[in-house]
Amino acid sequence: MKRNKAQNYIISYDKVIFFTYLTLCLIGILVMLDITSMQSSMNFFYRHVVFVALGVLTAILVLHYLNIEKLRVLNYPFVGFAILLLVIVLIQGNTVKGATRQLDLGFIGLQPSFIARMALVFFFAGYLDKKHNQLLESKPLDFLKHFYPMLTVAVATFTLIILERHLSTLVIGGLTLLTLLTYAGAKKRIVGILVLAAMLLGVVVITMGAEYRGNRIRTYMIYTQFLRNRPEPTNAAEEYQVKESLTALTSGGIFGTGIGRGRAKHYYLPEARTDYVYTIIGEEFGFIGAMIVFGLHCLLFFRAFRIANTQESRYLKFLCAGLAMNIFYNALVNTGVAMSILPATGNTLPFISYGGTALIIDSASVGVILNISAKRRQV
Secondary structure, three states, X not given: OOOOOOOEEEEXXXXXXXXXXXXXXXXXXXXXXXXXXXXXXXXXXXHHHHHHHHHHHHHHHXXXXXXXXXXXXXHHHHHHHHHXXXXXXXXXXXXXXXXXXXXXXXXXXXXXXXXXXXXXHHHHHHHHHHOHHHHHHOOHHHHHHHHHHHHHHHHHHHHHHHHXXXXXXXXXXXXXXXXXXXXXXXXXXXXHHHHHHHHHHHHXXXXXXXXXXXXXXXXXXXXXXXXXXXXXOOOHHHHHHHHHHHHHHHHHOOXXXXXXXXXXXXXXXXXXXXXXXXXXXXXXXXXXXXXXHHHHHHHHHHHHXXXXXXXXXXXXXXXXXXXXXXXXXXXXXXXXHHOOOOOOOOOOOOOOOOOHHHHHHHHHHHHHHHHHHXXXXXX
């Protein structure tokens, strides 16, 4: 006789997160149609729709079919695979505007740095859960003794990302991991030392790295009036982006110029589909539209954080919080750059900007969060 195996069926999950995610994806489709419609080809729009469909499908599959606890044994291979991809992209990747970030797979340009950022969250969540008692009791030297494998993996990953010249991913990934350490209970002194080390690394990367990074910081300081005596611009392209972004946002006012009536998307603002898509939203939908988009990202974040705080499993708690931070910091940096609150870094707006790798990885993260939120019944 055949034995019937008991199966777990999902009876509920956080629908607020799911519908917030879908709303952001739909806004992304609308904005991408708006931007692409004034160009000679609609290919970018069609590709974006396909990426959204693949992203939503990924989120649903992760929600319904993955056992996150059982799959934690794959955390080490996952982060190892991500590091391997980072090495491969440096050897065989496409170089665009001086940065080598993606592998050409035909339909999609795979960016391993996005995969690495997600893999690090899984790796840290598992390691912090395993060594939680040591984390709570560790002083700086003890922390180095117990957590050097975790730090080694992070340093190796971030070094490869620096070599790819993908500074925005480095910033967002670093913020995520530092916040996750704090959330997990690391002593303030340890977090302070790591923050100081990260700041020193940032200074070294900016001052000794590619010239455009220094130009972006200088332009940011000019426009935020940190430099009162305005010097002559050292890089017209960097200053142009900031100027056009601020012009577009201020021209939008409270209610916006109206969909299709914006100026910036007519090639006045470079990277309108990716880095500066929030500027297009602010110009055509106004302050209200921009705040709705930012508010939806905030809603997704705080809802996910609430789910994390209700978990009995420390691993799921850390994983849910880490993935939520990873998405939210990305949104925070993108909107900050658009408003010149932060220097330009070149990152996308989650679920809205054009970009297949980012959209699918962020969708998979939402799927994991929904999976963690799900209540199941055994039948």
